[in-house]
């Protein structure tokens with residue numbers, strides 16, 4: 335008698351079902367590499383301003399020797415000023431220039447950072463023992479980027495095990511989107527999430543940041559889920575309530591910015607972007623340090 339053991343070995347069905355579906359957001363690499371200059375509080379005390387500091391830096395730095403032929407200079411949405419470099423060598427050139435700027439300008443007066451375009455990726459199917467640090471390490475291993483540039487959210491229990499939303503630089507998201515991610519013992523599912531619109535942490539409207547907010551209402555210490563002050567959305571036990579939809583007399587029994595949330599587009603107070611209509615695909619370079627914590631888009635659904 336032949337016992338057909340092993341016959342029922344798990345088939346290859348579930349292994350390679352790659353998410354090449356059309357609903358996966360396009361991950362376009364940024365067209366420019368940016369350097370963000372942010373004036374520090376000490377600058378005001380010393381009467382220093384960016385104009386003079388830049389003048390000094392320009393006298394000390396020869397951009398041609400770095401291979402840079404020209405840059406775009408513009409105000410950053412979060413405050414501060416951006417220098418944008420394009421071209422094939424943009425990243426290396428921006429790194430080199432940022433290093434020179436750090437030498438040329440006192441760190442206590444100006445912070446020089448290199449904001450990177452980020453994307454949100456959902457990792458699911460994690461086993462109970464997995465920590466955020468392990469997820470970051472697993473991503474760093476496959477993508478070659480440092481764990482500092484990976485922001486892992488809280489790991490939450492859903493039907494299919496643990497799941498979390500991770501914020502990573504776009505090229506890393508691209509690498510991850512190729513398949514599954516080995517985290518500890520399990521092969522976790524990876525899904526690149528569509529970009530969320532930038533949302534002001536103060537009034538919760540989209541289209542401007544807290545630094546540009548002119549709204550009278552200040553919801554910065556309110557819960558994103560129920561719009562009541564005094565607790566975080568992760569601790570929320572109230573019914574969801576969206577003040578933006580409520581103001582528009584629309585159904586408001588949801589968390590602000592969730593899938594069903596559709597308040598009318600507000601005329602953003604800050605600077606109405608000139609002709610930048612495609613907010614969905616807007617490629618604003620954002621820094622996890624300078625911008626991330628301020629915006630609601632950090633909060634996972």
Ligand SMILES: [Zn+2]
Pocket residue numbers: 534535536537538539542543544546547548549
């Ligand atoms: Zn606002």
Ligand SMILES: [Zn+2]
Pocket residue numbers: 557558559560561562565566567569570571572
């Ligand atoms: Zn709440």
Ligand SMILES: [Zn+2]
Pocket residue numbers: 576577578579580586588589590591594595596597
């Ligand atoms: Zn809403």
